Amino acid sequence: xSSPPGEPRKVGYLYILPALLVYGAFLLYPLVRAVHLSLFExxxxxxxxxxxxxxxxxxVADAGLRAAFGHALVLIVFYSVLPVVIGLALAxxxxxxxxxxxxxxxxxxFLPQVIAMVVxxxxxxxxxxxxxxxxxxxxxxxLDSVAxxxxxxYTFALPAVGVIGTWFETGLVTVLLLAGMARIPRERxxxxxxxGAGAFAEFFAVVLPAVRGEIAVAVTLTVIAALRTFxxxxxxxxxxxxxxxxxxxxxxxxxxxxxxxxGSAAAIGVCLTVLIFVITLGVNRLADRSTA
Amino acid sequence: xxxxxxxxxxxxxxxxxxxxxxxxxxxxxxxxxxGPDDGGSGSSGxxxxxxxxxxxxFGSYLRTSVAVSVSVVVVSVLLSVxxxxxxxxxxxxxxxxxxxxxxxxIMMPTEAIIVPLYFDLRTLGLTDTFxxxxxxxxxxxxxxxxxxxxxxxxxSSRSLxxxxxxxGAGPWRTLWxxxxxxxRPALVTLIVLVFMWTWNEFLIxxxxxxxxxxxxxxxxxxxxxxxxTSGFTLLAxxxxxxxxxxVLVYAFLQRHFIAGxxxxxxxx
Numbered sequence: 001x002s003s004p005p006g007e008p009r010k011v012g013y014l015y016i017l018p019a020l021l022v023y024g025a026f027l028l029y030p031l032v033r034a035v036h037l038s039l040f041e042x043x044x045x046x047x048x049x050x051x052x053x054x055x056x057x058x059x060v061a062d063a064g065l066r067a068a069f070g071h072a073l074v075l076i077v078f079y080s081v082l083p084v085v086i087g088l089a090l091a092x093x094x095x096x097x098x099x100x101x102x103x104x105x106x107x108x109x110f111l112p113q114v115i116a117m118v119v120x121x122x123x124x125x126x127x128x129x130x131x132x133x134x135x136x137x138x139x140x141x142x143l144d145s146v147a148x149x150x151x152x153x154y155t156f157a158l159p160a161v162g163v164i165g166t167w168f169e170t171g172l173v174t175v176l177l178l179a180g181m182a183r184i185p186r187e188r189x190x191x192x193x194x195x196g197a198g199a200f201a202e203f204f205a206v207v208l209p210a211v212r213g214e215i216a217v218a219v220t221l222t223v224i225a226a227l228r229t230f231x232x233x234x235x236x237x238x239x240x241x242x243x244x245x246x247x248x249x250x251x252x253x254x255x256x257x258x259x260x261x262x263g264s265a266a267a268i269g270v271c272l273t274v275l276i277f278v279i280t281l282g283v284n285r286l287a288d289r290s291t292a
Numbered sequence: 293x294x295x296x297x298x299x300x301x302x303x304x305x306x307x308x309x310x311x312x313x314x315x316x317x318x319x320x321x322x323x324x325x326x327g328p329d330d331g332g333s334g335s336s337g338x339x340x341x342x343x344x345x346x347x348x349x350f351g352s353y354l355r356t357s358v359a360v361s362v363s364v365v366v367v368s369v370l371l372s373v374x375x376x377x378x379x380x381x382x383x384x385x386x387x388x389x390x391x392x393x394x395x396x397x398i399m400m401p402t403e404a405i406i407v408p409l410y411f412d413l414r415t416l417g418l419t420d421t422f423x424x425x426x427x428x429x430x431x432x433x434x435x436x437x438x439x440x441x442x443x444x445x446x447x448s449s450r451s452l453x454x455x456x457x458x459x460g461a462g463p464w465r466t467l468w469x470x471x472x473x474x475x476r477p478a479l480v481t482l483i484v485l486v487f488m489w490t491w492n493e494f495l496i497x498x499x500x501x502x503x504x505x506x507x508x509x510x511x512x513x514x515x516x517x518x519x520x521t522s523g524f525t526l527l528a529x530x531x532x533x534x535x536x537x538x539v540l541v542y543a544f545l546q547r548h549f550i551a552g553x554x555x556x557x558x559x560x
Contacts, residue, residue: 011463015378016390019371019434026409026431027397033408044411090310097303105307107546109314114542114549116492118510119535122517123321126524133320171314176554217554228401231494235514249403256407257499269404280399 031273038267043260055267065268068246071158072227075247078162079169079226084218086166087173092207095181096199106178109171121235124164125151128236151237157245161236165226173218180214181207216287220280227272248272324528331523344529348520352505353512354533357491360508363426364490365483368433372482375434376441377467381453391442397435402428402495410499424500425508429493433486440552444478445471481552484545488538509534 038055042048059065094102112120127134128150135147150160184206192202230249233239239246239254246254248268256265328336335343345351378384379391409428413419448471456466472479497508507515513534517527542549 009382009463010384012378012382012384012387015374015382015463019375019394019438020390022367022371022427023394023397023431023434026428027400027405027435028393030405030408030412030428031396031400033412034404037408037411090306093303093306097300099300099303099307101307105311106550108311110546110550111318111539111542112314113553114488114538115318115535116494116510116513116538118492118494118513118517119321119531120317122513122527122531123317125517126324126528127317127320167313167317170310172553174310175550179554224399224401228403230403231510234494234498235517249401252403252407253495253499256410262407262411266407269401269407272401273399273404276399276401 034266034269038263038270040263042262044256044262045260048263051263055264056271058264059267059271064243064246065248065251067243068248068251071245072229072247074158075162075165075226075229076223078159079165079229080219080222082166083169083173083222084215086170087177087218088208088211088215090170090174091177091181092203095178095207102178106175110175111171112168113172115168117231118235120164120168121232124167125236128160152241154241154244157237157241161229161232161245164232164236165229169222169225173222176214176218177211180211184210212287216283220283223279223283224276227276321528321531324524325532327525329523329525331520331526333526340525340529341533344526344533347526348512348516348530349504350509350512350530350533353507353509354537356506357509357537359422360426360429360497361487361490363422364429364433365486367426368430368437368486369479369482371430371434372437372441373467373472373479375438376443377445377463377471379438379442380445380448381471382463391438394435394438397432398439400435402432406495406499413500419500420502420506421500422506425497425506428496429490433489437482437486440478440482441475444475448474477548480545481548484541484548485552487541488549491538 037048039050039052040048041051041055059069094105126132129135130147130149130152134150138144138147148156151157153160188206188210189202192206197205228249229247230253233245233247233250234253237245239250249272252265252269252272254265255261255268325340326337327340329340329343333343375394379387405428410419413424418424452470453466456470461470491508492510493508494510494514497506497511498514501507501511513530516530520527
């Protein structure tokens with residue numbers, strides 16, 4: 001880190017102290033305690049038993065937990081890959097076209113980001129219900145055989161939850177990419193056009209390299225959101241049917257507060273944190289290297 | 293240079309289709325909330341909100357949410373201004389390391405700390421209190437707020453600070469009389485973001501709270517949606533009640549939301 005500006009001032013500690021006290025007590029200390037708890041087998045009531053790293057071994061060995069992390073991977077496709085692909089296409093077309101009403105469009109597609117996830121979940125649970133709007137539409141166009149209770153279906157519940165993620169992340173990614181593309185100097189497009197590049201060649205030669213940083217941010221944000229899908233699963237499916245939509249963050253809650261497997265829950269929480277750190281640093285590293 | 297007509301029509305179609313995709317679920321719930329009650333209470337239109345308010349106890353939930361949100365915003369913004377000021381304009385040993393400590397908190401998921409927090413606060417007899425909902429959220433917001441205000445104070449005019457110092461102003465007066473007044477846009481962004489995060493938070497109140505009088509709005513809605521099974525109308529009305537405050541603020545200050553959530557994300 002470059003050295004901060006300003007005069008040397010010991011009084012700086014005093015200004016930081018209140019923030020550091022609250023932060024240390026309610027965030028840093030619990031993090032250390034999470035690592036500590038994760039080394040025990042504890043039901044939350046009686047005395048815990050030290051078990052070393054076996055809770056972590058379970059993350060790999062326990063079929064239920066492996067499945068939960070697998071579900072998180074599927075959600076990443078819906079939360080991150082699809083929105084980035086759709087957002088890139090949408091933003092580059094809109095950026096080329098210089099359409100009117102883009103400001104209003106931005107406001108509208110960003111809206112899902114500010115609505116409480118519980119509200120989102122209530123709305124989509126209704127949409128997916130056996131007699132909900134989605135099935136009404138399917139039956140109206142003669143696809144009766146496709147209609148079903150989407151969130152109660154072993155095959156379709158997880159993708160159905162994923163689509164909700166695609167719904168609220170696509171706007172964020174599109175707005176982010178639009179901002180990045182607006183910063184591309186006009187001359188670069190003109191140079192590409194003089195070289196005879198069509199829309200596609202222009203996209204790969206000019207647009208894509210220019211928004212690499214924005215893509216990195218979009219991937220980081222959406223992958224973290226996918227790994228932290230708790231509210232949505234809790235309200236829409238509670239991990240079911242069976243365990244077909246259980247995800248790591250839901251398992252943390254389920255194990256700690258419903259099954260009394262506190263150590264295991266803490267270990268999953270620690271793994272999630274490590275995963276998020278690695279992904280954040282890794283994606284940013286990749287983006288930095290390719291721009292250098 | 294104008295694009296050919298077919299291409300322009302296609303572009304507007306694209307705008308409309310994706311706009312509708314984004315609005316669809318929101319409109320669905322609004323329409324359901326305003327329709328005739330399918331649960332048989334005989335209410336309809338805006339009467340549904342009154343009925344849902346009464347049956348779902350949303351008055352109490354909103355009161356808790358307002359109290360928690362206002363406290364978390366006031367305390368965490370105040371603490372963030374102080375710490376951001378120190379990190380942004382002063383030099384002291386360990387500043388770099390301390391700042392990295394705060395950055396850890398921005399990335400850390402609530403899921404990692406909620407388990408020990410609950411059991412440690414239970415030992416102290418603090419679960420099921422206002423503090424158990426508010427303080428962990430202050431800690432999370434202070435992490436982001438410190439990062440955000442430091443970036444602002446670093447970029448604010450050095451000459452302003454120097455001039456204040458030459459006038460004999462100490463660091464305290466320099467902060468409040470010279471640096472904070474022009475920081476209004478950055479502060480508004482921080483305030484709306486912290487308000488949104490706190491209002492929408494679900495996991496912390498879910499774990500910490502058992503008594504109904506301490507339920508926040510999203511938590512109350514989740515319970516209502518689990519218990520109220522006669523129809524969708526009043527549930528939709530409840531969802532609209534819970535979602536509206538943040539959407540209203542967004543309607544007026546949307547640029548702050550978008551700028552904050554996107555720039556805030558671009559952390560070193």
